[in-house]
Structure formats: C-alpha cells, structure tokens
C-alpha cells in the first residue's frame with residue numbers, strides 16, 4: 001500500500017469545518033474605539049448614530065442677502081420689488097441665517113438702483129426681479145442628518161465621506177472591530193534573511209513579506225516573527241508566544257513529510273490539529289488547527305502554495321474576525337487558450353494570463369510550479385479546476401477569479417507567440433507612452449502564435465519560421481495557415497541566433513556537431529518554437545543525429561531560461577539569441593541571422609493596443625533600446641511586409 005501521510009478533505013468541507021470548530025472556541029471579533037481621523041478602512045463594530053444634527057443651525061447656502069421671503073413676494077421682471085437696507089442682511093455661504101430672515105437671495109440676482117453699486121451693498125436699497133420662496137437657499141437644521149439618526153450600520157468599512165459625516169454629526173470616537181493580529185513564523189534551517197548574494201542552499205525568507213502584504217490588504221495587522229531553526233522545541237516555543245499574542249498564527253513550512261517537517265506535531269503539542277491534508281493543489285499539505293481561541297494554519301513552504309492556502313483558508317478567518325467580506329476580484333468566464341490537465345484528486349488553482357480579444361476573454365495558463373512566485377506577478381487571474389475533473393481542453397469555458405480590474409484587462413495587448421526579450425521592451429515602451437494600456441504576453445513558440453491567431457485569441461505574436469524549401473521566413477507558413485487571409489505580416493527585427501556557451505567558450509564548441517561528443521550537454525527549446533525549428537534544420541542540413549546530442553530532448557520555453565541553465569553550468573550549450581547570451585555574460589557562437597516578424601490578425605488591427613504597438617515599433621526609443629540589448633538589426637520595424645487578404 002502506498003504511504004499515505006495526509007488526509008484529503010475537500011477544501012469547502014475543511015474551511016467550513018475549521019470555521020465551525022473555531023466558532024465553538026470563541027474565535028470572534030473584538031471591539032475597540034479609535035478617533036474618527038484614524039478610522040479609514042476600519043469596520044464598524046456597532047451602528048453609529050449622529051450626536052447632533054448637521055447642519056446644527058440654519059445655514060445660508062449662497063453668498064447674497066438674507067431676507068424675509070415675504071418681503072419679495074410679487075417680484076417679477078416687470079414688477080420689481082425694492083428692499084430697503086434695514087430689511088436685508090449681507091451674508092456669505094455657511095453663515096448662520098440671521099434672525100427674522102427665512103431665505104437668501106443670490107448676489108447675482110440683486111440689482112442696484114441708478115447711482116448705487118456693490119460697494120454700498122448693505123447700506124443702499126436693492127431691487128429684486130423675482131420672488132424667493134421661504135427657506136430658499138437655506139440649509140435647514142438637520143438637512144444632512146438629524147441628531148439620533150443612524151449614520152452607518154455595523155460591519156461596514158468606513159470610507160472617507162463617512163468620516164466627514166461622523167465629525168459633522170458630532171461623533172469623535174468610533175467603535176470599530178479590532179484588526180485581527182496575524183502572526184507569521186518562518187521556519188527552516190535553510191531559510192535566511194534576504195541578501196543579494198546567497199550561498200547555494202540558502203533560501204531567502206520572502207514568504208513573510210508576501211503573507212504580511214496579503215493580510216494587510218484585507219485589513220489585518222501582520223506580526224512578523226524571526227526565523228526559527230528546524231528544532232521542534234524552538235518551533236514550539238515560538239508558536240506558544242505567537243498564539244498568546246495573535247488571533248491567527250501562520251506557521252510557515254514544515255507542513256509536509258520531510259525529515260524536518262515538525263509542524264503538525266508542534267501544533268498538536270500546543271493545541272490541536274483539526275485537518276492535515278486538503279484536496280487542493282497547490283497547498284495539499286496545509287494544516288488547520290487551533291490553541292484556545294487562536295487559529296493556527298500550517299502554511300506550505302512553497303510561496304505559490306502558501307499564497308493559495310492563505311487566500312483560501314486565512315482570508316475567511318480574517319473575514320470572520322472583521323465581520324465583513326474583504327475586497328475580492330471579479331469572477332468571469334474565459335476561453336482557455338491551451339489544454340490544462342488536472343488530477344481527479346484535487347481542486348486545482350492555476351494562474352492564468354487573461355486578455356480580451358474581440359468580444360471574448362482568453363485565459364492562458366502560466367507555470368504551475370509551486371516555487372514559481374513570478375507566475376503571480378504575471379498572473380491576471382486564478383482559474384479553478386474542480387475536484388473530480390480531469391481538466392480542460394483548449395477552447396473550453398473556464399472559471400477565473402480576476403486579480404486585476406476587468407477594465408485594465410480589456411486594455412491589454414495580448415501577445416501570444418515566440419519569445420524574445422524585445423516583447424518586454426515593447427511592453428515597457430507601450431505602457432510608458434500610454435499608461436492606460438498594458439501588454440500580456442505568453443510564450444508558446446511561433447506555431448503557437450499562428451494557432452492562437454487562427455482561433456482569434458491574440459492581438460499579435462512573434463514568428464520566425466524558416467522555410468527549408470525556399471530559405472525564406474514566415475511568409476510560406478502564413479500562406480499555408482491562412483489560405484483565406486485575414487492577417488498581416490509586420491516587419492519587426494533581424495536577430496542573431498547562435499549557440500550560447502560558457503563565457504570564453506572553454507570547451508571550444510563551434511557547432512551543433514561538436515555537441516555529439518561524449519560529455520557535452522545541450523539544452524533545447526520546445527517543439528513548435530522557431531528556435532527549435534532552426535536547431536532541427538541545422539542538424540538535418542549537416543547530417544547530425546539529434547539522438548547523439550545529450551539533452552536534445554530537454555526543452556525550455558524561453559531564450560532566457562536556456563541562458564540561465566548554461567550560466568548555471570547545467571548545460572554546455574543551447575541555441576538562442578545574442579541578446580540573451582549577452583544578458584547572462586555568456587559566450588556566443590553565431591549560427592545565422594533570422595527574420596523575426598510580428599503576425600497581426602486583421603480583427604486586432606484597429607484596436608488602440610495594436611496601434612500603440614505600431615507606434616512603438618517605429619519609434620527612436622525602440623531602436624535605441626534594441627541597440628543596447630545587442631544582436632539585433634532594424635530596418636523598417638512596423639512596416640507591413642504583406643497583407644494576406
């Protein structure tokens with residue numbers, strides 16, 4: 001029988017069971033009073049009533065003269081009424097309405113007799129060409145709110161205008177729900193304070209920073225505790241202290257089954273373990289427990305797993321302690337751009353890029369690695385795949401919770417195609433000159449870009465597909481894949497492709513043929529990428545058996561990923577562009593100059609995003625930046641090479 005070390009409880013069941021157990025143990029909101037000036041964003045703990053009326057006196061609402069309305073009755077354009085100086089009082093907006101007056105005439109409606117002017121206002125008679133109704137231009141006592149009326153119910157977030165209303169209504173202290181205190185304990189012998197030059201094996205402690213930011217955004221107060229070594233008694237001591245000081249304690253890492261994974265034992269020693277092992281991915285080894293009325297969550301060490309666990313399990317706890325919901329992203333349906341399989345055993349949470357192409361939202365799955373924290377930086381949303389589902393096919397409608405406002409997503413240029421660092425540079429230039437626009441790029445190779453355009457799922461894609469028969473780039477492929485037209489082939493750059501090797505090329509690698517030698521290791525690009533087609537082409541042309549190249553089936557998705565592996569010494573060579581080699585300080589053996597074009601479907605041509613892209617391509621700033629990166633030649637970027645109509 002397989003070693004089953006954890007349970008596999010459905011996520012919903014675990015969260016509701018956890019909340020119910022905590023409820024029984026007195027896990028509830030606490031109340032405190034704060035000055036109104038400090039109440040922004042806090043949640044009211046009780047209904048809030050006006051102490052006085054606002055305004056608390058009859059206030060003049062306009063600059064002009066206060067009068068008894070009666071004195072103006074009958075005034076019209078043809079039958080003006082003259083008011084004597086002793087029958088009116090000059091007032092400004094906000095002044096208390098003088099006694100004996102019950103209306104205010106605006107200064108622009110006041111006319112002077114021949115020989116008098118504004119300087120004499122107050123001492124000369126004035127003429128009115130219209131009557132004013134009683135209480136005209138007066139803000140009566142309690143117009144805004146009357147003493148004793150309810151200003152806010154309990155359990156609402158306090159907004160700036162509400163703070164002003166409280167002060168106007170004579171309220172100076174407000175009863176709010178105390179911010180939940182969330183303690184975060186990082187553990188692990190390998191975990192160290194962040195630095196710019198960590199030693200091999202050091203894991204920089206950044207989870208606390210992520211988790212603190214998340215709970216702070218939801219209205220809790222994070223308390224970051226120092227890193228604790230992997231010693232059960234030290235972890236226990238830290239947990240006891242945190243439990244006595246906080247409402248919720250996050251014990252970070254050691255939730256799994258490794259030799260130093262003590263978390264569940266320690267939680268059991270300090271309090272009780274309610275659940276260990278949840279049917280979710282990532283995050284399955286999470287621990288839910290408590291000690292007295294403090295909740296304890298054993299959060300897995302991988303940052304992505306931690307983020308998902310905190311969203312799914314800690315957010316409901318904070319909401320419970322705040323007595324109100326926290327802001328969350330819109331939920332939308334999107335069309336999946338690539339297939340995404342899933343285990344029947346778990347509910348899965350997959351980071352996705354989301355863009356709007358035509359009238360459909362398109363979701364492209366990002367890296368699913370639990371350690372890939374940048375996938376959250378790139379993500380526009382989280383797709384959920386229910387437990388008991390084997391996943392989705394490309395084109396399926398999927399559920400996505402957005403991490404950015406929909407309006408921003410609708411204004412992003414969806415780039416799906418071949419990878420080149422220039423895509424990020426274009427993104428920077430587009431966003432700099434059009435702050436309302438952004439770029440969402442996904443790297444799926446040139447063929448992936450063509451497929452996306454056929455399905456109406458991108459605004460543009462980089463392509464560099466060499467046609468062996470003609471020796472030309474891209475055009476023959478577009479002819480074949482778009483027989484009915486509907487796309488433009490737009491010139492972008494010419495770039496140097498070659499073998500990226502260790503600095504100074506110590507192994508003297510001159511060609512792919514050299515990589516068939518014993519002990520040489522290659523790293524390749526994924527099938528369908530233009531760079532892969534180039535490697536395959538060169539091997540075929542030169543009669544090289546790809547099976548004889550160690551690592552030919554080791555595939556990476558980007559030039560930079562290949563460069564990083566060569567730099568780390570995990571491979572001796574990889575095919576890629578000069579700029580990536582330069583970025584990593586690597587040696588470079590040129591293989592060819594290739595034509596990197598952009599494929600732009602007709603349906604996207606007139607969008608503001610594509611128009612901004614064309615402007616950037618033609619700009620001096622783009623040219624200058626490409627020169628800095630190196631390995632590019634620019635002729636007429638942005639020019640339409642051919643419109644396939």
Ligand SMILES: Nc1nc2c(c(=O)[nH]1)N[C@H]1C(S)=C(S)[C@@H](COP(=O)(O)OP(=O)(O)OC[C@H]3O[C@@H](n4cnc5c(N)ncnc54)[C@H](O)[C@@H]3O)O[C@H]1N2
Nearest residue numbers: 186203204205206207253254255256261299300301302305
């Ligand atoms: N035999 C098995 N091993 C593992 C399984 C499994 O099912 N069987 N599950 C894996 C899964 S899934 C996850 S998630 C992790 C959970 O691991 P732990 O919670 O025990 O955490 P560690 O192993 O201590 O750390 C994982 C990873 O995260 C790094 N880490 C830890 N703390 C921090 C921090 N504060 N800041 C940044 N990074 C941190 C740590 O160094 C590790 O690299 O277990 C799998 N194993």
Ligand code: MOO
Nearest residue numbers: 282283284305370
């Ligand atoms: O649960 Mo782990 O969090 O799947 O990576």
